[in-house]
Amino acid sequence: MRGFFLNTQNPSRDGSCLQKYLYFNLSAIKEKGTLxxxxxxxxLGPRSYYNLGPEVEVALSVAEEPGLWGRSLPKPGRMLALQSVPGPQGSLHFNLQDVVKDWNGNRLENLGLYLEILAKGDRHSGVENTxxxxxxxxxxxxxxxTLNPDHCPSSSRKRRAAIPVPKGSCRNLCHRHQLFINFRDLGWHKWIIAPKGFMANYCHGDCPFSMTTYLNSSNYAFxxxxxxxVDPKVPKAVCIPTKLSPISMLYQDNDETVILRHYEDMVVDECGCG
Structure with missing residues (x-):
């Protein structure tokens, strides 16, 4: 679902690029479902390896103390994430499962999120353009x-089915996890010009028989x-990437020649059981 930005402020002297109040309408989520x-x-914008701006810092908080509509807007409350981003470009991902769970339990608590982006540098470093x-x-x-609880039988209930359903089938299911690879950590920053790193991600989680039809699984995995x-000696289906996307890298070879190369299957976009 798309978010609505309800307020915008111009860059200020304290280095703040923007301050926005972000709201999501969660009325489409069924209260009966398991999040x-x-x-x-x-x-943040399209990727570009030639016009990198100064580094920015992204601060994400839960909005609190709404005040009266039309007179005041919510203020930043509990901090959810604080992340530095070179560029800035590409996309950032944040896990909001606990926050959305609270909002879904009490819709009146959904006051939105408070987003602030700070640019590091001065006017000469391209802060205003960024x-x-x-x-x-x-x-x-x-x-x-969300998952329908009817598809997740309780582990405490006796089952008559010949095939057992594993405990915790609604938790720890196969899905994509964030993994940012920083080339400096690998010692590759000396020859890779751009990007400084990339969000590679990885797949992890359970692939129980009862949920394979919901986890982007192949017929073979099913x-x-x-x-x-039926037979525990047969290995379990495993959580694997089902969709990958490429990245481009600008680097220097042994002769110090600058090369732009396209590398396929570098970023995990989707996961499934296989």
Whole structure:
């Protein structure tokens, strides 16, 4: 679901690029469903390896103390994330499962989020251009995944089915996790010019037989999970990438020649059981 930015402030003297109040309408979420994932995505703009701006710091907080509509807007409350971003460009992802769970339990607590982006540097380092670009290109979306509790039998209830359903089938299911690879940590920053790193991500989680139809699984994974439920000697279906995307890198070879190269299958976009 797309987020609504309700207030915008111009860059101020304290280095703040923008301060925005972000609200998501969660009325489409069924209260009966079990929340399994809530991920906020902030799109900072298209990737460019030639016009990198100064580093920015992204601060995300829960909005509190709303005041009266039309007179005052919510203020930043509990800090959820504080992250430095080179560029800025590409997308940032934040796990908001606990926050959305609280909001879904009490809709009156959904006062939105408070987003502030601070630019590090002075006018000569392109701070003003970076702020202007962010104001034009910033978008936010919230991906929420819920499961029907009817598809997650209670582990305390006796089952008559011949095939057992594993405990915790609604928790720790196969999905994508964030993993940022910083080339400096690998010692590659001396020859890779751009990017400084990338969000590679990884897949992890359980693939129980009872949930394979909901986890982007192949027919083979379904049959393997079925056979494992019947015979534990058969290996379980595993959580693997099902969709990958490429990245581009600008680097120097041994002759100090600058090369731009496209590398396929570097970023995990989706996960499933296989």
């Amino acid at each position: 399994t994932m809530a991920r906020l995505t902030l799109d 702020c202007d670009r962010l104001l034009r290109s910033l978008h936010a979306s919230l991906l929420v995944v 049959m393997q999970a079925l056979m494992h439920a």
